[in-house]
Amino acid sequence: MIVDGNKTAKSIQYTLLIALAVLTLLPMLLALVGGFKNLAQLRLDLFGWPDPFLWENYVDVLHPKRSRFFLSLFNSMLIMSTTVMLGVILSSFAGFALSRIKFPGRELIFNFFLVGLLFPPAVAILPLYVQLKSMYLLDNYFGVILPQVAFALPMQIMLVRSFFKQIPMELEESATIDGCTQLQFLVRIVIPLSKPVLTTIAILAMVGSWNSYFLPLLILNSEKYFTLPMGVMSFASQYVYNWPLVLAYITLAMVPAVIFYMLAQKYIIEGLTSGAVKQ
Amino acid sequence: MGLQHKKKFGLMDYFRSPIQRNAILTAFAFLAIPMLVYLIFVVFPIFQAAYFSLYKWNGLGSLTDFRGIDNFTKIFTDPIFGKAIINNFKIVFLSLIFQIPLSLMIALVIARRFKGAVIFRTIFFLPYILSEVIAGTIWSFVYNPQIGIQNTVLADWIPWLANFQFLGHQDTVFASIFVVLIWKYFGLHMVILIAGMQSIPVEVEEAAYIDGVNKWQLNWHIILPLLKPTILLSIFFSIVGSFQTFDIIWAMGRGDPVNGAETMVTYMYKYGFQRFQLGFGSAVAVVIFMITIGVSLLYQKFTAEKES
Numbered sequence: 001m002i003v004d005g006n007k008t009a010k011s012i013q014y015t016l017l018i019a020l021a022v023l024t025l026l027p028m029l030l031a032l033v034g035g036f037k038n039l040a041q042l043r044l045d046l047f048g049w050p051d052p053f054l055w056e057n058y059v060d061v062l063h064p065k066r067s068r069f070f071l072s073l074f075n076s077m078l079i080m081s082t083t084v085m086l087g088v089i090l091s092s093f094a095g096f097a098l099s100r101i102k103f104p105g106r107e108l109i110f111n112f113f114l115v116g117l118l119f120p121p122a123v124a125i126l127p128l129y130v131q132l133k134s135m136y137l138l139d140n141y142f143g144v145i146l147p148q149v150a151f152a153l154p155m156q157i158m159l160v161r162s163f164f165k166q167i168p169m170e171l172e173e174s175a176t177i178d179g180c181t182q183l184q185f186l187v188r189i190v191i192p193l194s195k196p197v198l199t200t201i202a203i204l205a206m207v208g209s210w211n212s213y214f215l216p217l218l219i220l221n222s223e224k225y226f227t228l229p230m231g232v233m234s235f236a237s238q239y240v241y242n243w244p245l246v247l248a249y250i251t252l253a254m255v256p257a258v259i260f261y262m263l264a265q266k267y268i269i270e271g272l273t274s275g276a277v278k279q
Numbered sequence: 280m281g282l283q284h285k286k287k288f289g290l291m292d293y294f295r296s297p298i299q300r301n302a303i304l305t306a307f308a309f310l311a312i313p314m315l316v317y318l319i320f321v322v323f324p325i326f327q328a329a330y331f332s333l334y335k336w337n338g339l340g341s342l343t344d345f346r347g348i349d350n351f352t353k354i355f356t357d358p359i360f361g362k363a364i365i366n367n368f369k370i371v372f373l374s375l376i377f378q379i380p381l382s383l384m385i386a387l388v389i390a391r392r393f394k395g396a397v398i399f400r401t402i403f404f405l406p407y408i409l410s411e412v413i414a415g416t417i418w419s420f421v422y423n424p425q426i427g428i429q430n431t432v433l434a435d436w437i438p439w440l441a442n443f444q445f446l447g448h449q450d451t452v453f454a455s456i457f458v459v460l461i462w463k464y465f466g467l468h469m470v471i472l473i474a475g476m477q478s479i480p481v482e483v484e485e486a487a488y489i490d491g492v493n494k495w496q497l498n499w500h501i502i503l504p505l506l507k508p509t510i511l512l513s514i515f516f517s518i519v520g521s522f523q524t525f526d527i528i529w530a531m532g533r534g535d536p537v538n539g540a541e542t543m544v545t546y547m548y549k550y551g552f553q554r555f556q557l558g559f560g561s562a563v564a565v566v567i568f569m570i571t572i573g574v575s576l577l578y579q580k581f582t583a584e585k586e587s
Contacts, residue, residue, distance in 0.1 A: 013388060014395075020385070021402045024462065027417045028405075034420070046431040090313040097309035101302050109310065116321050118575050122523050122544045123568040126551055126560045127327035128320065130338060150320035153313060182305050211410035213526040214544075218552065229412035233530065236416050243426055250416055254409060261408045265401060268408070272467070273474040 028254065035248030042244055057248035068223060069252060072231030079144055079216075079227060080209040086149045087156055087205045088198055094153070095160030096186050100172065110161065116154035121147070122214065129218050143219040144227075148209055156201040159274075163197035164190060203264070203271035210257060228253050325568070331561035338557040350562035359550075360563070363534075363541040366453060370460065370521040370542075378461050379513055382468035387498055389469065390476040400473070404466035411463065415530025418459045422446050446532050449539030456531050456540050463527070464520075468513045475509025476502065508582065515578045522571055543567050 034042055035057050036050035060066045097103075098110045128147055129138075137143035167190060175185045191198070213229040220226060226234065235249045261268060332351070335344040354360050385403065389396050406414060421428050422445040434441035445455040479502065487497050503510075525544040528534050534541040534549070541549075543563065551560015 017385075017388065017395075017399050021399060024402055024406060024466075027421050027462070028409075031417050031420065039426075042426045046426065046428065090316065093309040094313035097306040101306045101309070103299075103303045103306045106306070109314070113317065116317065118572055119321055119325055120519070120523050120567065120571055122525065122547070123328060123564040123571070124321065124324035126547070126557055126564060127324035127331060129552070130327070130331075130557065131319070131324055146316060147320045150316045153317050153321075157313070207408065211408075211412075213410060213412045213529070214548075217529075229410045229526075232410075232412050232416055236419075243420060243423070246416070247420065250413055253413055257408050257410075258405070261405065265404075269400075269404065269470050273471055 031247045031254075032251045034244055035251050037244050039242065039244055054244075057245045058252065060245060061249045061252055067235065067249065068226065068231060069249065071224065072226050072228045073256070075141075075225055076210060076228040079141055079148075080206055082141070082145050083148045083152075083209040084202050084205045086145065087152050088202055090149065091153060091156035091160045091201060092186065092191060092194075092198070094157050095164050096182075096190060098157065099161045099164040100167075100190075101182065110157075113154050113157050116151070117158070119151070121151045125215065125218060132219060138219055139221050139225060140219075141225065144212075144216050147215060148205075148212065152201075152205050152208065155204065159197055159201055160194070163194055167193060199267055200271040200274055203268055206260075207268070207272070228256075328561040328564045328568070331558050332565045334558040335556075336558040337555040339555075342558075344558075346558070350559050351566070353559065354562055354566060359538050359541060360543075360546055362538050363543050363546040366540065367522055367524070367542050369453065370457065370524060371518050373457055374460070374464075374517045374521060375514065378465055379468060379510065379517065381461070382465045382513070383472055383510070385465070386469045386472035386476060387502070390473050400470070404470055406463045407467045409463070411526035412530045414459060414463050415456075415527045418455075418462075419446065419531050422455055447536060449537040452532060452536065452539040456528060459527060459531070460524075464517070468517070471513050471516070472506065472509055475506050475512075479505050511578070511582055515574075518574050518578075519571060522567060522574075543570075 030046065033050060034046075036054055037045075038052075038054060041048070041051065061069050064070055094113070098106060098113075124147075132138050132143045132147075137146070171189060172185060175189055180188070211229065212227075213233075216227045216230055220230065223234065232250060232253050236246050239245050331342070333345060333347060334342045335346050335349070336342050389400055389403075420426070424442045424444045424447070429440045429443060429445070445451050483501065483505070484497065487501050492501070523544060524542045525548065528540050528542055528545050529548075532540065534545040544567065547560050547563040547567070551557060551563055
């Protein structure tokens with residue numbers, strides 16, 4: 001890019017960006033630091049350094065007997081990883097059939113999946129509740145996992161199919177000559193070659209599942225199944241007047257997502273924007 | 280005769296030829312489970328919503344109380360739904376005039392890879408990866424009248440703000456939550472717009488500079504027109520997303536007080552699900568669905584016209 005030499009413009013630009021960055025981070029930092037304070041100090045000195053510096057709030061949240069933080073963390077992880085795995089597997093098979101096998105009605109089926117891009121989950125959620133009830137999937141991990149997988153499928157199939165299409169035909173021919181069946185070709189050659197697109201759909205599914213609240217709220221009733229966002233809500237309403245404790249819980253609930261973001265930022269941003277731009 | 284026979288390669292011939300039969304069987308095996316999952320959990324419930332919407336039904340027993348379009352009349356004559364739909368459109372409108380321009384300005388600056396650009400991008404995108412529930416709860420704390428920001432900072436300058444409950448008044452609750460929506464989503468739009476800018480060839484810019492164009496002219500006359508499809512996409516996301524708004528409203532006071540921050544989805548949840556009026560709730564869902572489809576079709580028509 002071309003750099004222009006105007007120094008004042010540049011320093012104004014930096015100042016504004018830094019101010020915006022501080023505003024962006026401030027709520028999170030206040031929560032992090034607030035978790036080390038007691039209520040009196042939080043009330044009198046919102047921005048100050050914790051004095052006395054208390055670990056108790058964080059210890060309480062992490063203590064298995066005093067909060068269900070770890071249980072919620074486990075539930076969120078279980079639901080997320082199963083959702084991601086099923087999504088990757090199902091969309092790989094469907095994407096393969098819709099891109100590399102010739103059969104009558106292929107485009108029709110693909111378009112039928114594509115229509116799903118227009119269906120917002122909120123619209124289906126009441127009948128979905130009735131449906132899951134009749135399938136005995138209420139208050140069950142799979143009552144959350146299966147609808148999440150299903151609603152992610154159209155986008156995933158679209159991305160996977162367009163990637164699989166670009167794999168050269170010669171590869172398939174030589175694999176067939178070597179005695180590869182289509183299943184073997186998919187599992188041994190196509191899937192290993194398709195890491196970029198599979199990473200993208202996995203990340204989209206991870207972020208979606210990890211943050212979802214509406215669907216689990218309807219489906220999961222027992223506290224032992226609560227996901228992390230549900231845990232945040234129930235903890236915050238349980239300790240309405242103990243903000244430092246709630247702030248500690250929120251901060252710890254942010255940690256996994258923030259760590260994941262720091263480690264995989266490049267893939268997350270690429271995945272989310274490629275999912276968006278290709279639509 | 281033989282030639283004629285070959286021409287007519289109908290559906291049944293697919294099954295006669297062993298290779299074709301194999302292809303169909305494999306395709307069927309690969310597609311069966313994804314299709315089943317999609318049908319059971321996406322397609323079927325959408326149709327069911329349309330069906331339920333014509334009945335009065337509490338979710339138990341069988342559907343017998345057919346009411347025709349009564350539920351829809353009830354929705355459109357309910358002033359609370361009026362509030363909800365207006366709030367949804369307010370989110371769309373305010374996003375268009377505040378959020379997208381803000382994201383665009385930041386994207387224009389950050390796309391120039393200066394020192395620290397990556398750090399700023401990382402920071403601005405961070406709120407997006409938090410769940411709306413966490414974002415909402417943190418901001419409930421920021422807005423808290425006893426310990427929040429206005430009591431400790433703003434009240435020193437503007438005395439009446441002391442102990443003012445931003446989330447506790449029907450006139451301020453919506454605007455207060457909207458601030459959080461901007462905070463959470465401007466980074467997403469920024470990143471989408473940056474991706475759009477990076478697909479503009481560098482030569483375009485170089486040629487413009489050689490022609491003696493200044494930075495303002497470059498952004499306004501060259502980058503922006505080229506960026507139009509990406510901006511439209513960003514707007515589309517923002518619109519479709521705003522019609523789904525639930526989590527953040529729920530985390531920041533459940534649409535109350537006095538339905539000041541009600542949206543169509545919180546309305547559906549409260550009046551359809553919590554009160555076990557599943558027929559009525561499904562009718563609300565159908566209305567949301569129609570609006571979303573309408574917007575998507577408008578968007579497609581609009582972008583198709585631009586391209587041709």
